[in-house]
Amino acid sequence: MKKIASLSFALIGLLIISSCSDDDNMVADTTKPTIQIITPTDDQEIEPGSVLNFKADLKDNIGLASYKIEVHSAEDGHQHKAKQSEAEEFHYDFSAEVPSKSPEFTVEKPINVPEDVKEGHYHVGITVLDVNGNQNQQFIEVFIGDEHEH
């Protein structure tokens, strides 16, 4: 009877010990890289045919692995019905590795916006991965067009 009781506590003790020991080996990295988009700025207006200079500061506690820059329509389908007759929506995507897995990196990428692009709101964003697969994303909204009427 006493044996069972003490065995029970021994087992509980064992569980506590097993759960507290070898904590984390110090290598499990769950810290996401950080992103600071410098240009363009939110709600910036961009003329078709001009160059959009994308610039962002990336940081990570261990090392950055790769990034992907995207530009796509932010119109969210509201005008999709008449879409076929209109100009092409602008799409851009570019991905690259961060040189030598550096923990700090500034991305600079000039993006040519075509002349005949469909006017409207666009998302400009970047997705960043660190060497351990931690991911972060940031998006901002810009307007591509000559006249901004909203």
Add this chain to the structure above:
Amino acid sequence: MRLLLTVVLCMFGYSIFAQHQLQGVVKNTMGETIANSHIDLSSNCVDTDPLGRFTFNNLKSGTYTLKVSAEGYGIYQEKIILDQSKQLTIVLEEEGEETLETIVIHTAQQKAYNQQKITQKYLQDNYSSSLAKTLANVVGLDAVTIGSQTAKPMMRGLGFTRLAVTENGIKQEGQQWGADHGLEIDALTTESVEVIKGVGTITHGSDAIAGVIEVNNEIIPANGFKGQYATTAQSVNKSWANGLNLSYKNDKNFYKFKTSYSIFADFKVPVDEITYLGTKIPLTNGTMVNTAGNEFSVYGQWGYVNDYFQSILSISQFQNKSGFFAGAHGIPSVNDAKPDGSDRNIGMPYQQVNHTKVTYHAKWQNTHDAWDFKLGFQRNHRQEYSLFHTHYSNQVAPEINPDLELDFKLNTLNAELSYKKDWLLDHTTILGVQSQYQTNDIEGYSYLMPEYDRWNIGIFGKHTWNIAADWNVELGARYDAAHLNVSEYFDDVLYDYLIGRGTAETDAQTNAQRSIPLSKDFSRGNAAIGVSYQISEGWESTFTAASNFRFPTAMEVSSNGIHHGAFRHEQGNPDLDVEKGWAFDLSQHFHKSNLKINASAYLYYFTNYIFLKPTGVFSILPHGGQVYRYEQSKAMLTGLEIDALYQWNKFGFQVQAAYLYNKQISDTGVDYPLPFSTPTNGQFSVQYHFNESKLLQQNQLQLTVKTALQQNRIAQNEEVTPGYTIVNVQFSSALNFKNFKPQIRLQVNNVFNTVYYHHNSFYRALDIPEFGRNIQLFITIPIN
């Protein structure tokens, strides 16, 4: 002669014989047992032994009048409906003293596993919008929540397809869906719930790894007409919920009708702004625009019961329509978070859920054996509507139902037959066979989950041996076989889009293949052993060890593409093996006088836990981020839970604490924590029982402090969640106007309007905190 007391009964689970036993112990308010009190049970009578205990054997199902009297104490009288063996704790009030409601004191359990019974009263006293959230007050349970009304249960950091929920013995389907999808069982009309931790796979098969939440809506009602109306309103989402429970029993037939309806507005959070994917989204007055909704359920039951046969047919329907916060549904949108004119409208995007269920349960019972048959059909229909949008410029809105984004029709048929035999007095064997057939059909302009059908059969056996009065052993074994057929889905729109963008032919092919056709067979045997030992009068110890398994889902083996809820590219893995593991649970139940302690330690070990692994490779799909692929690795979860109750004069104290630690055990030596880890948490509550007046009875004031520590053990790409402490206060009372006796409860949650985050909330990732100060009024009115 004034009397009174409280009774707390702890039932013996679902073992049903024609012959029952009624055991009890009589105590005074100090918790001391009363010897030589006299017990009348209809026409039988006994006196309690020197330890205050009494036993009636060989009772048939029926209604009995129990009357307890002792020198110097008031008389206690109660009607007892016996449909299974019961244990009672009867507390007699000293003559001349005022009434005092004692806290629940469970008598020692005689089951060889960790099990907890939850009554309708508990559910109503702890009601918080949904069944899963209400149950989250039970130590070791948590809820994955989205918005104010939708939640699904978690146990010890395991949920979704690793925790089984059953209703009337039939497994509730729909748990396999994402975190934005709740449990379709209404809390206001639920009769009782049993929570079994650690072992579930012997009688429930795949999916019961963490344990089982057994909802029982087959309680045989009392003779005559009985009813209850419950209504509640809360301030944080201006909700109003109503539940009506009616039952009628006439001799051998009984009927139940239950219905509930709730309506809720957009909920509010105590912040003005959230930051999601780097975008600051202002919230006007803290309002989460478009999170309003409504819920409706209806339940009908017909039963026939005599001493040898019982038959219960139940039909139910559950509906929920609720909006999703549009400001962070996909890419952040400041515009969509602006007030939309009404806080009660349900705009796009929203979900609509319809769950229809029919269950039939029959039992043939003789003195020493019983047959049990269960049949269930359920149709879980879930739709997500979102204004037509696409990331593929060549996709055109469908002509019919253009805004139906996702549509799942999950049909499931379950059947189970089992035979139970009592050998002599101390051996019981149960043998059973279980079968399930399931199909999933899809529609909608987006694609998430493949169409599939699955067939499963399992045989199981369980043997219980009462070695001695204080020793109980339970052995179980099971074998399952399943066949899964996944339909192919090739996304032509995506293919054309990718080709149009100049993607290489092979890449376009691979990405447009949203699911590969698969025909997979799985099989698995497993075993369990449980031992319970009565160490002393008030101390019982149980230990269980069980092997576990779970068959991979269609999603895990075959999906490929952006999961729109989780917002990431997920890739199935057709080579996944059956998830296997072991579960150990050691529980101590101790009670002495007015003190009761339940403590458990557990360990789950998986040899091949299925998880989503970030690959570090970018998806070529728009908004894709990196690709996550289903992989398997070793994993372990362990933890401790404690729940202690103490009654001191007019005060009741309760302390709960839960600790959970988990990790993957990878070959590389880098062990990441598992996702959805409930942080270390606890709660402390004090109850004070006021003197009764003519009008106000059972007056009780309760103060609860809930705390969770910071959760920094997160899976990759989860968020660290800071710790918090919140305070809740409630006052409850039973009004007494002659025959009209409504019970009222006024509750203020998060009294100090603290901004805090729930680690397992779907909205956590969007930086959206939990409710601020919330005032809730709850009224139940018995109808007789």
